[in-house]
Amino acid sequence: MEIKVHTREKDYSILLERGALYQVKDYVDAKRRVFIVTDSLVPKEYLSILQKQFPNAKSFVFESGEKNKNLSTYAEILKYMLEAQLDRKDVVIALGGGVVGDLSGFAAATYMRGIDYINIPTTVLSQIDSSIGGKTAVDFEGVKNSVGAFHQPSLVIIDPDTLKTLPKRQIRNGLAEAVKMGMTGDEKLFAIFEKEDYMDHMEEIIERSLRYKKRIVEEDEKETGIRRVLNFGHTYGHAYESVMDGRYLHGECVGMGMMRVVKEESVKERLQSVLLRLELPLSCDADQEEVYKRIVNDKKSVGDAVNIIQVNQIGKAVTEVWKKEEIKEALGV
Ligand SMILES: NC(=O)c1ccc[n+]([C@@H]2O[C@H](COP(=O)([O-])OP(=O)(O)OC[C@H]3O[C@@H](n4cnc5c(N)ncnc54)[C@H](O)[C@@H]3O)[C@@H](O)[C@H]2O)c1
Missing domain, CATH: 3.40.50.1970 (Rossmann fold)
Structure with missing residues (x-):
């Protein structure tokens, strides 16, 4: 193809x-x-x-x-x-x-x-x-x-x-990014993880993910707008990655990052059950104060606020501006 x-x-x-x-x-x-x-x-x-x-x-x-x-x-x-x-x-x-x-x-x-x-x-x-x-x-x-x-x-x-x-852990790690794409723009892709055995649907997952990313890249080649939706879960995810210093892989951190950000209960439940099916971690024992510091020092923070990609409905992403208190609250600190 x-x-x-x-x-x-x-x-x-x-x-x-x-x-x-x-x-x-x-x-x-x-x-x-x-x-x-x-x-x-x-x-x-x-x-x-x-x-x-x-x-x-x-x-x-x-x-x-x-x-x-x-x-x-x-x-x-x-x-x-x-x-x-x-x-x-x-x-x-x-x-x-x-x-x-x-x-x-x-x-x-x-x-x-x-x-x-x-x-x-x-x-x-x-x-x-x-x-x-x-x-x-x-x-x-x-x-x-x-x-x-x-x-x-x-x-x-x-x-x-x-x-x-490819080792199983690396397979699941990569699939966390496909879950992210499903969450932000392709409900059918997300549904594969909810209902099917992902190993039997690998080609379909690759194709749907590529078609989704292609659409975004064609619209916004240099990430000045819509391409930012691909950062869903990444603000917290990158912070986990650096605080945990290599103990968790990138996709695993993105999964934990998505769990921190989503507030809508029904969406959070569906995300949680998909991450569990993929045997991906939901959280880790990172020093949350340290995670918080990394987030506010991140290059994407603006003043005392951070742009956060949010999903309130599977397949649809929006941008929210979170103040420091909100960032802390999501970490439970
Ligand atoms: N350019 C982008 O848009 C973009 C997007 C997301 C991530 N990234 C970057 O991608 C990197 C992570 O990529 P990754 O997860 O592929 O990690 P990786 O390239 O380190 O590969 C993971 C491990 O798998 C091994 N490997 C590769 N193919 C294999 C195979 N078929 N069988 C067995 N082992 C194999 C590699 O040698 C490596 O040890 C990060 O540096 C991240 O910043 C870039």
């Missing part, structure tokens, strides 16, 4: 198909040199499937983990790109999760003032969310995604078969 994304920067396709990893060569002009970036925990079999298709490609493998989404890995990638003598007609292929995608996308955005990159996401989170939309970045001075660029991929190739090697 092909989904077309139209943005001001460029139009590109998302190919969603089992076995698509074996067909990447069909989409790359044979004259272009290929530079593959992946990390140490992405199964080697996927890299070799690509290497068989591009025997002359250079590859760069960095150590897996958010802690390596930094300027020094970014510089290393650029160094190898220079050594491989890539020019602006060549192409970077990102093979892996959101960390690989964000790093390689940023390297592609800046190398020789920007070259093409193809994103081949291999985690649920990256297949449903981070691989499209053109946000690329590294973390800097402890601040997540603080150095980066908007640079749309020239193609996204999603092979759901790659998820067969």
Whole structure:
């Protein structure tokens, strides 16, 4: 299946198909040199499937983990790109999760003032969310995604078969973002989590999430308006992520963040039962005062208020402005 994304920067396709990893060569002009970036925990079999298709490609493998989404890995990638003598007609292929995608996308955005990159996401989170939309970045001075660029991929190739090697925790972690998308704009997507076994509906979940994100990105490429709905659960979620210092994954923190924000009882009950079905945590033992401090110091806070994306009805998001007392109240401090 092909989904077309139209943005001001460029139009590109998302190919969603089992076995698509074996067909990447069909989409790359044979004259272009290929530079593959992946990390140490992405199964080697996927890299070799690509290497068989591009025997002359250079590859760069960095150590897996958010802690390596930094300027020094970014510089290393650029160094190898220079050594491989890539020019602006060549192409970077990102093979892996959101960390690989964000790093390689940023390297592609800046190398020789920007070259093409193809994103081949291999985690649920990256297949449903981070691989499209053109946000690329590294973390800097402890601040997540603080150095980066908007640079749309020239193609996204999603092979759901790659998820067969992904640990269960990573699968559920990624699905938290799909729950978020269902909550904010696609009630049918949310209903899959309420009624069905998500493993039997993975392709439908990926497709619905991508179509939803595509709509938002096309409308608001640089997050000046509607794209902010995608931050639902993220204000509290990011604070949990940093206070708990890696003990919880991003999606797990977003789940807990959504639980803090929703006030409408019936919505909260439905969210809670979906998170429980997905075996995602509802809360954690974070120091709530610390969480509060991180929220008010967040770059998205304005004066003594914070914009919070709220859901009072499944499938519909609104923006609320919360004063400090309200932020505290939701944390129970
Ligand atoms: N650019 C965006 O719009 C956007 C959106 C959301 C999140 N993000 C970023 O995405 C990152 C998180 O992405 P993630 O959750 O994919 O984490 P990740 O990239 O760290 O991947 C998680 C782990 O799974 C391993 N892995 C990847 N594919 C695998 C497979 N098929 N089988 C087995 N193991 C595999 C990786 O090596 C890694 O150890 C964060 O840095 C976040 O900031 C970016």
